[in-house]
């Protein structure tokens with residue numbers, strides 16, 4: 001169980017988290033969702049007492065993290081940025097971590113096997129790929145059999161097989177009754193893994209809902225219409241509770257009417273239709289809708305990644 | 314899928330467990346092992362080399378060179394180098410954790426943080442002492458054996474010699490802890506090494522530029538000079554008495570460590 005009450009944190013003038021309150025419950029996978037820069041990593045550092053909040057209170061299983069006698073048994077965390085000395089082997093890293101809690105080589109060996117790093121365990125972590133480092137981080141997180149497992153963007157750098165492995169691991173941990181708190185900026189990933197979602201944008205809470213509820217809450221399904229006379233059709237079907245979005249010269253997206261109503265209206269007005277397709281709102285859409293306003297650098301980031309893609313192609 | 318929730322013997326974090334963990338950290342870095350070995354080899358090597366030079370050139374040396382010669386200081390010629398390398402290792406013992414991000418794992422396991430600092434002090438301090446003590450005695454005996462060819466050697470029983478030989482490892486240990494404390498305050502490797510080198514090597518010549526009345530009263534109290542008093546065999550009037558000087562240096566180390574401790578608890582990781 002993780003509880004935040006009115007937590008705020010600024011770095012200089014930059015507010016990273018503002019008046020954040022939520023509870024993460026045991027037995028579920030709780031997805032922590034938000035665009036890049038929305039404060040997910042900051043929140044996790046606050047939970048681990050790595051950074052001190054400017055205001056508010058954070059507790060883990062009823063106490064501040066630092067007040068637990070065996071903290072790694074309370075929270076096992078994988079942080080976003082690498083938290084491993086690059087000059088040390090995976091084995092020695094885990095051993096040093098284990099020894100702080102009276103654990104020994106046997107437990108270290110077990111964790112190395114669990115995450116599948118047996119072959120490279122004696123190599124320096126600096127030589128590891130991002131995926132291997134993530135696995136080592138997960139081994140480190142699970143070392144002391146934590147009651148809360150908290151992972152910051154764990155699937156970054158993992159191959160599809162690794163992603164599936166993490167997904168099953170998280171579900172298994174939740175089924176054992178552990179509190180599982182996992183962040184991502186990818187809604188699609190959370191849709192497959194999480195039972196519950198905490199969504200933040202610009203450091204503030206946007207939603208604290210079950211995954212199913214989230215889909216239900218999102219805008220109704222829409223109908224995509226392609227017609228050479230799309231503009232006139234838009235005028236014809238215009239009504240107070242009908243929302244029409246322009247998606248191209250001959251393509252519109254209509255909310256508030258179903259396909260039959262639109263088809264009929266087109267027929268009556270003699271408008272030719274090339275396409276009339278009902279669309280189900282996805283979790284991704286729901287997420288975009290929720291965070292749309294909270295995304296700060298979307299345009300900049302989008303164009304940067306497009307050019308990167310163009311270069312790669 | 315394998316179950317990971319097996320019951321196991323998790324124990325509370327104690328100072329002893331943190332010390333054990335810090336020991337594992339120290340010896341598991343290849344770079345640290347190399348640097349410690351290199352320090353030992355160079356501290357001994359430079360001293361031996363200096364003794365060989367004096368022994369073979371003795372017949373040709375001028376009177377002033379002969380009067381300035383002291384068999385103990387010549388055999389300990391490598392210690393000036395060792396103080397820098399141990400100090401830098403002290404800096405690295407903590408800044409290496411910040412530069413790699415390891416510090417977040419460390420604080421995750423020991424969120425109270427101070428046990429980590431005390432454990433590093435203990436582990437790094439005893440390692441520095443355990444390496445510099447034999448190095449000092451080895452270079453002394455080997456050096457004196459070489460110098461005895463010209464009968465210019467000195468014995469262990471000579472006044473002040475034993476004190477100096479115990480003083481060197483104590484001084485090097487304190488210098489290592491000084492580096493550790495500076496590193497904990499500065500948190501960056503480059504900054505930490507620059508700060509340490511500045512205090513140890515740049516401060517004395519700067520003070521030397523001041524009017525001599527001021528310089529003479531400040532000079533003995535500079536960290537490196539006060540600490541160096543414990544292994545100076547012929548104290549000149551401008552230096553502190555051996556143990557008094559060392560006590561002053563230890564006070565510098567203690568104050569720096571105290572500042573490091575306060576900042577460690579207060580600052581964001």
Ligand SMILES: Nc1ncnc2c1ncn2[C@@H]1O[C@H](COP(=O)(O)OP(=O)(O)O)[C@@H](O)[C@H]1O
Nearest residue numbers: 011014016034035036037038039040041042043
């Ligand atoms: N240590 C820090 N110093 C300064 N700014 C920071 C620091 N950590 C985070 N921030 C800022 O706080 C905001 C939230 O960052 P972060 O928590 O990393 O978001 P997320 O993990 O959701 O991408 C960002 O604007 C980031 O630039």
Ligand SMILES: [Mg+2]
Nearest residue numbers: 040041042080
């Ligand atoms: Mg992040």
